[in-house]
Amino acid sequence: MALLLAASGVAALSRGWLLPVQRRYVVRVRLFGWAQLLISAALGVQLVGNLVVDPPYSSAVTMPGVVVLFLGLVLITRAQRPPRTR
Numbered sequence: 001m002a003l004l005l006a007a008s009g010v011a012a013l014s015r016g017w018l019l020p021v022q023r024r025y026v027v028r029v030r031l032f033g034w035a036q037l038l039i040s041a042a043l044g045v046q047l048v049g050n051l052v053v054d055p056p057y058s059s060a061v062t063m064p065g066v067v068v069l070f071l072g073l074v075l076i077t078r079a080q081r082p083p084r085t086r
Contacts, residue, residue: 009036035075
């Protein structure tokens with residue numbers, strides 16, 4: 001999943017390409033690409049923390065991944081179209 005997000009983020013940054021489902025809502029393509037790269041990095045950090053690091057220390061590695069994941073989600077919401085108001 002992290003590799004697919006990273007590939008989509010690189011495509012958004014380099015070519016301005018988005019998936020057809022995302023084209024309707026995303027207005028800031030570069031910001032969306034950076035958000036996808038952050039989320040893929042966070043998933044990679046969590047994977048390393050769960051598989052490689054010893055269990056007592058795995059939370060010290062995975063918690064920064066959670067923080068970066070939430071930062072990526074904030075960037076995704078900033079990249080999307082604001083809701084319509086009356």
